[in-house]
Amino acid sequence: MTDKTTPKSGWLGLPPLAVGLGAVAATAVYGWLFLLAESEIAVLGLVALAALGGWALGRTGLPDTLDAAMRGHGRSMNGAILLGLLAVIFLLGEEHFPLLMLTTMLLYMTVALGLNVQFGLTGMVNFAGAAFFGMGAYTAAVLTAHSAVPPLLILVAGGVIAAAIGFLLIVPVVRTAGHYSAVVTIAFGVLFKTFLEVNDVLGGPQGLMVGPMKLFGWDFNSSPVLLGVEMSFYVNYALLGGGLAVLAFVLTQRLERSWLGLTLDSVRLDETASACFGLNVVRAKVLAFTFGNVLAGVAGALYGMMISFIAPNSFTFADSLLMVSIVLLGGLGSLWGTALAAAIVVLLPEKLQILQEYRFLLFSGLVILMLLFRPQGLLPRKVRSYFPSWRPQQ
Amino acid sequence: MSDALLEFEGLGKSFGGVRALDGLDMRVKRGEILGLIGPNGSGKTTSFNVVTGIYSPSQGRVRFDGQDITGLSARKVYEAGIARTFQRSRLCLPLSIFDNIMIGNHARLDNGLWFNLIRRGALRRQVEEGYDKARELVAGFSRELAGRMFEPVGALPMIERRRIEICRALVSGPKLLLLDEPSAGMTHDETAQLMDDILAVRDRMDDLSIIIIEHEMGVIERLTDHCVVLSYGRKISEGSYAQIAADPEVQSAYLGVD
Incomplete structure (x- = not known):
């Protein structure tokens, strides 16, 4: 670390904070336009713009300046990102479908962050992400229909149920290494869907209705009115989903930037050496596995309430694969990469209907290309910096 | 005795x-x-x-x-x-020098979930203490290396890796x-x-x-x-x-x- 002090000027000679705020604003505007774009031509144009622009700007030193902005002005940047997200949600205001897509993306991002802790940090691939997501959704369906549990607690219950069922899997997952534990999760993911299909109590193949989210007496299925404009009820879910994604991001980032993150990395890279330095390998794996499953369960519960009707077909092995491909595309251990890849994987096929049918083909191809030519992912993970603003004495 | x-x-x-x-x-x-x-x-x-x-x-x-x-x-x-090094270097190559040495310091680090996620101020003090200790150990081998604590170990030549491995073993005292x-x-x-x-x-x-x-x-x-x-x-x-x-x-x- 020869000179990591915040440079006075960065990209194009501008101060890093200005570049950072500009980038957030540009991303928000882009996201808004993209979500609103109707014609395939417009969407294709925006995709091409992002691909070319991202590629070209990536070579101009912009990433370094953004990095400097995040390090030197963490608070302002985080605040700006939050404002940007809020702005997009309120600008979309009356648009049902774009808000549904945005919220779905935020919830998938939450799940993928958890999977990244399991896979990217600890080295345990979980091919049952959609199953844990589904457990949260089914928990919400059962509890909203048959109990008076406050819906906010139902979100927590979704996480608890996912963690509890995850514990059943922990013994085989922790005791087997590498590919074998991946096979265990594949089997479990497939089993989960089959179990739902044959279980009449849980609605069988037809699925279940899920009651809406309610917060402090506010029903999320009613439309909020802001400045005299009646907005889509999805605004409620987008706000809560955004809050959940932000919370998941902050927790995951803190986990990565801590001794625990170091422990998980060490377990992934060399279990034997880890044990020789007193690391508790089993505890680390249980912790990472549970952390990821809780995030999936909570996100799933909110997803169920939002779409109000769930069926086994929403939580298939193919969906689990999509979630893992988010982690791989973004970059193992890279949290911003996960956020970006979640946007690509969730939004692209929704906006380009021609892709919808071939989305599994598209993303499998993309993952293969990625692993061949850029195995570190779209936004590669950096060396751990525990406190980005900390400048240790050399 | x-x-x-x-x-x-x-x-x-x-x-x-x-x-x-x-x-x-x-x-x-x-x-x-x-x-x-x-x-x-x-x-x-x-x-x-x-x-x-x-x-x-x-x-x-x-x-x-x-x-x-x-x-x-x-x-x-x-x-x-008892601490050891390995015949074939078993450092975590993508991790920084600091991270690798802190793995050896594991017994003194607080690994609680609450501590690591919520008590960031206390964690920061532990990180700073750990850094001073690790830096001093590395400086005992090479001043130059002590100025590169946040570089990945994978970029270092074999002799520096051995030194880091010895530091990792020594840091626990x-x-x-x-x-x-x-x-x-x-x-x-x-x-x-x-x-x-x-x-x-x-x-x-x-x-x-x-x-x-x-x-x-x-x-x-x-x-x-x-x-x-x-x-x-x-x-x-x-x-x-x-x-x-x-x-x-x-x-x-x-x-x-x-």
């Missing part, structure tokens, strides 16, 4: 029909550097793996610092005060350091530098005992106070380097001369 820090009593380890260790008796005195030598497959690394709890012994006992540590888990052995072929994969000059480093470490920490496995006889001659020679899992000779070098049995084990 006896003057022996580590004692093997009839230590045996079999893998199927192969007796990697066959009733080995050995003692390491406090503060000494003991050289463990012998031809390939004579049980040197196996004895390290048995002491550090990677393998549990088939028979015999290991006593360390007045305590029976036979068959304890790797974690318990580390907590008792062990009583016994096990070095498994520190000269492996290094040039002659690098080996000479690393020997100076090891001697300097011993000067700084005078109650540290070291067991070193080596094939480079120059290293053994220069570093060790006492040597034990293994062949087929048994001790065939011990004494100072001059004594074992003159022992005809040692010569025949290495050269196959009758």
Whole structure:
């Protein structure tokens, strides 16, 4: 670390904070336009713009300046990102479908962050992400229909149920290494869907209705009115989903930037050496596995309430694969990469209907290309910096 | 308390029909550097793996610092005060120098979920303390290297990796350091530098005992106070380097001369 002090000027000679705020604003505007774009031509144009622009700007030193902005002005940047997200949600205001897509993306991002802790940090691939997501959704369906549990607690219950069922899997997952534990999760993911299909109590193949989210007496299925404009009820879910994604991001980032993150990395890279330095390998794996499953369960519960009707077909092995491909595309251990890849994987096929049918083909191809030519992912993970603003004495 | 820090009593380890260790008796005195030598497959690394709890012994006992540590888990052995390096460097290559050394400091770090996620201020103090300690250790080997604490270890040449590995083992303040072929994969000059480093470490920490496995006889001659020679899992000779070098049995084990 020869000179990591915040440079006075960065990209194009501008101060890093200005570049950072500009980038957030540009991303928000882009996201808004993209979500609103109707014609395939417009969407294709925006995709091409992002691909070319991202590629070209990536070579101009912009990433370094953004990095400097995040390090030197963490608070302002985080605040700006939050404002940007809020702005997009309120600008979309009356648009049902774009808000549904945005919220779905935020919830998938939450799940993928958890999977990244399991896979990217600890080295345990979980091919049952959609199953844990589904457990949260089914928990919400059962509890909203048959109990008076406050819906906010139902979100927590979704996480608890996912963690509890995850514990059943922990013994085989922790005791087997590498590919074998991946096979265990594949089997479990497939089993989960089959179990739902044959279980009449849980609605069988037809699925279940899920009651809406309610917060402090506010029903999320009613439309909020802001400045005299009646907005889509999805605004409620987008706000809560955004809050959940932000919370998941902050927790995951803190986990990565801590001794625990170091422990998980060490377990992934060399279990034997880890044990020789007193690391508790089993505890680390249980912790990472549970952390990821809780995030999936909570996100799933909110997803169920939002779409109000769930069926086994929403939580298939193919969906689990999509979630893992988010982690791989973004970059193992890279949290911003996960956020970006979640946007690509969730939004692209929704906006380009021609892709919808071939989305599994598209993303499998993309993952293969990625692993061949850029195995570190779209936004590669950096060396751990525990406190980005900390400048240790050399 | 006896003057022996580590004692093997009839230590045996079999893998199927192969007796990697066959009733080995050995003692390491406090503060000494003991050289463990012998031809390939004579049980040197196996004895390290048995002491550090990677393998549990088939028979015999290991006593360390007045305590029976036979068959304890790797974690318990580390907590008792034994740290090691590996024959093939086992650093975490994508992680920074600082991270790698902190893995060795694990016993002193708070690994609680609440502490790490919520109590960021307290964590920050631990990180800063850990950094000062790690930096001081690295600076003891190389000032230049101490200025690169946040670079990935994978970018460093072999000798620097060995140094980081030794720092990782030393940071926990062990009583016994096990070095498994520190000269492996290094040039002659690098080996000479690393020997100076090891001697300097011993000067700084005078109650540290070291067991070193080596094939480079120059290293053994220069570093060790006492040597034990293994062949087929048994001790065939011990004494100072001059004594074992003159022992005809040692010569025949290495050269196959009758």
